[in-house]
Amino acid sequence: MITVDGIDVGYDEIERILSHISFDVADGMFFGIIGPNGSGKTTLIKALSRTLTPQSGAIFLEEKDIASFSYRDLAREVSVVPQETNISFDFTVEDIVMMGRHPYLTRFSSETPADIEIVRHAMELTNTLRFRHRSINEISGGERQRVIIARALAQQPKILLLDEATSHLDISHEMEILSIITSLKGDVTVVAIFHDLNLAAHYCDELILLNEGRIVSIGTPAQVLTRENIRDVYGIDVLIRTNPMTGAPYVIPIVDQPVPAGGNLKIHLICGGGAGTDIMYLLHRKGYRVTTGVLCVNDSDFTTAQELDIPCVSVPPFSQVSPPALGELEKRLSDADAVLVTTMPVGPGNIDNIRILTRYPGDRIIMVEQEEVEKTSGDFTGGEADRIIAALKADGARIAGSYEELLTHLLTMKTKTKQ
Amino acid sequence: MKHRNAFVITTLLILLLASLLITVTMGPTSLSLASILEEPTAGMIFFDIRLPRVIAALLVGCGLALAGTAMQGLFKNSMADPYIIGTSSGASLGAAISIVLLGGLFLPVFAFIGAAVATFTVYMLAMHRGRAPVETLLLSGIALSMFFSAFLSFLMYSAGKSLHQIIFWLMGGFWNISWSDVWIALLIVIGCVILYAYSRDLNILSLGEEEAVHLGVNVERLKRILLFFSSFIVGIAVSIAGAIGFIGLITPHIMRLIVGPDHRVLFPSSMIAGALFLLWADTIARSFANEMPVGVITSFVGAPFFIFLLRRRMKA
Known part of the structure; x- marks a missing residue:
């Protein structure tokens, strides 16, 4: 269970990006973060991954403050898939996934057969095994993002954080990756940023809607994705329907304002x-x-x-x-x-x-x-x-x-x- | 892949050993291996002049290549070299101060102090709230290098008769190497071993700082270790042989093309290749080029080769 307890976060003392954020994420849940640009979504992910330290408040994993974890211990609990990765050197796909085992290796030990097996399994799950010997810079964007997910899985985390991990991909790759992640549900708690409200509604058990660094709404997709909330936060008028195939709310923007x-x-x-x-x-x-x-x-x-x-x-x-x-x-x-x-x-x-x-x-x-x-x-x-x-x-x-x-x-x- | 890399390293090691045996015999006075034991003069040249010089060249080459590899990994840029954070300009300024003010007394000490001061200053300049982002490090390094160069130019301008000495030192060479220099150069080996222990961390750091944090690397500590030991190695190398260019840029670059970016393999292969490169460059300098500064040779060979690699990469 992740407990976020009244955190204030900012890159600067004056400029505060998140204010008084508190919420819980239960184990095994797919938890989505939504909100307009600049609402603090990425900052929240950075606070959860301890890339940014809150000015006040704290974040707990199973009642243990994440500030008290060592770098290695935290990397065993939490892994992150960023929006984009630029890798300057030609590491092979397998090299990159193997880096996920870093938090489990001591300075002078090398990878054991168990590590190799975990890496192979992660590549199998993400369908990256067949190009494991190729350079990370030779493969397509969708393939690279799957490799980064494989690396995140090789960390065997309890929590997987996705910072708009699929937003640069086309819809089929996006769905493919989100399905892979959904298949992990139960073993891994997923916290993900979404831009597409319908994908968020489809995949997430719970959503948090942020605006200007504050929580506007938190709950099931149907509770959060209301016409009023979206009008207040995004400033656009939408229709909320029910997706006939999934029962999840479906947001249809009303394209142009009456003229x-x-x-x-x-x-x-x-x-x-x-x-x-x-x-x-x-x-x-x-x-x-x-x-x-x-x-x-x-x-x-x-x-x-x-x-x-x-x-x-x-x-x-x-x-x-x-x-x-x-x-x-x-x-x-x-x-x-x-x-x-x-x-x-x-x-x-x-x-x-x-x-x-x-x-x-x-x-x-x-x-x-x-x-x-x-x-x-x-x-x-x-x-x-x-x-x-x-x-x-x-x-x-x-x-x-x-x-x-x-x-x-x-x-x-x-x-x-x-x- | 693993087998190929083992093969590359073994080949390089064999080449290095063979080169050692060949280069000790080469020089203004050529010595045969047999004559070293029989003739007293030959033996003296061998033990007091040739052998320390060859070993020093080997260790300095090894150190510069390793430090270059570490800097390229740290800055995620295969155009980085060991001098990028101001080390060489600091060392040069230190050496020039010693030459102009003290007539060259304690020159290696001054050069080392100059290198250390430069690196430390760059790190402190780049530091902001407990973090020193690599981009800022790079820019502070360039700025400080320019600043130190201005000082150096001023010293050269007012150096008078010792100008020649400064220029010679700047180009780098192994003219007056004695065993005491070799003992100091052995410190390079210690630095190399410590950096090697961080090769897996450096692999991860070369993906980016934030990602390295996510993978459990204490990035700020790692950067301090890399900067400290690279500068330590470079400071020692420069204090012994002057600011020899291109070895620390070219060697890691070429070896990365051959063995790949994994620093667990790249570190040792760059070290051996750097040693080989400088060993031969210095042998050519003393045997055929009338004791020309070795830095001239490394740059003369290195720069065109570097351009060749650059063009080839552009075509790829």
Whole structure:
């Protein structure tokens, strides 16, 4: 168990990089450190590896202060994989991995067969055995980083510290190395810095989020990676989803901030069953003022509207559009400059959403009909829905066969009230 | 790999022994091995002049090559040489002071003190909160060398008749070697043994200071040991034979190409190669070049060879 007890760290007396950091890491855990650039992540790793000494507070390994360890003893407990290694001389891969045994050798002893076996095993685990006789400077960046991990493993540490060990690698090498490290879990406690929040969420049991040298949040990925935390620390807006394959939180940055391209055009979107989600993202991104409804609160389009802060007229799960909801919808429609109708499944529950449109001027309606979503839609009202749609088209409703066409239509729309 | 390195070292050792036997016979007066025992004059030349000179050249060559190897490892740079931290400029200044002020009295002592003062000053200048980063060491060494050179130039400017003596000393050579010099040169061997004991630590240090700490090396202590014993060896070598250049740069460089960067092999092979190089350079100086300063020969051979290696590495 690692206990960090109220440490303050700085390279300089005046310039303090970490302030009052306290946390515990249980044995065998994969513990991630996240935070923006300059938040103190690397400094924290340096404090844990004793490259930097805290000005106050202390770090304990199994209740023993790391300041009291000898260099050799500490290297038997803790090994470090740095972001990048520059090796000036042409040591072979095997030489480099064998250096991991240094803390176990006395000055005048040479490597025993046991050491050689440990080194071979470390190279086997990291898949580096086949190029063990090559120079460390002849192999690729991904291979070199695996060699450095092999060396760290040859130290037989209880704790493995990774200082953005994979950030220079491409995604496949990154995943490969993180999988190797995950396979050690249980025997070795891993503390790793991550830049990629999704990799952190995927691999870590616990996360610590740092900002400006202080702990913002600590806990499971789901506890730490919240929309609020990320907005506070990174200053960007994101959506948090659940990775369907792992159950870990998945962070999706909202790429660009709403720009006033849409001007003051108010759009009401009639959707349901997920048909409106993509359109909501599109319109939100383009800066239109969107409203939607009526939707059941268990509809995935409702979730999207919530995420994007789009006002939505809603009713309880699996219920019909109620009179009060219909009243509210009518108000929204009369406010709107344009109404979009998506290709969606229509049944007795939501038929009122389109029935009401017959009282609305046809030239302000745009039907979004995309061929690929045809399958998910359908008329479950015995023909009434199709008749209404046909009537709307006859009344002058425009048809948009693609999002591009939709945006073109919207550009020609004018606000009802000139401002 | 291991077998090959053992073969290289054995070959070098055999070459060294053979060279010893050959070079003792060579000089302004050539001696046959048989005549040494039969003729009293030949015996005297052999025991009082030739043998101490050959042994001194061997030990100085060995020491400079080893110190060069250690500095290259410490500075992670195969362009570093044993004089990089100001040792030679300090020794030269010390020697010049002795020549100008005392007529050359206690010259080796002054040279050694100069080397020691230079190294110590460089270390103290680079020291910051208990750490002396290698980059700062390197820069302080260059700055101090320049500063000492200014002093040296001033002394040479005001040296008058002894200018010739200073210049001769600066170029390095083994003209007046006696057995007392050899006894002092044996201290080089002690320094070599101690540095060899740290060869595995130096391997790790050559990866970088922070990584060495992670692998359990007490980096600051190791640096002090390396600097102290390298300077000790270089100080002694320079006080005996002057500031002979290029041996400490070229030898480790070439041997690293042959045996690889592992200091457990590189140290002994550089030592033997350095001894061989200086032994022959001095033999050529006294036999064919009319006692030309040996430093001229080492630089004359060394510099073009160094450029050759540099060009070859650029092509690789």
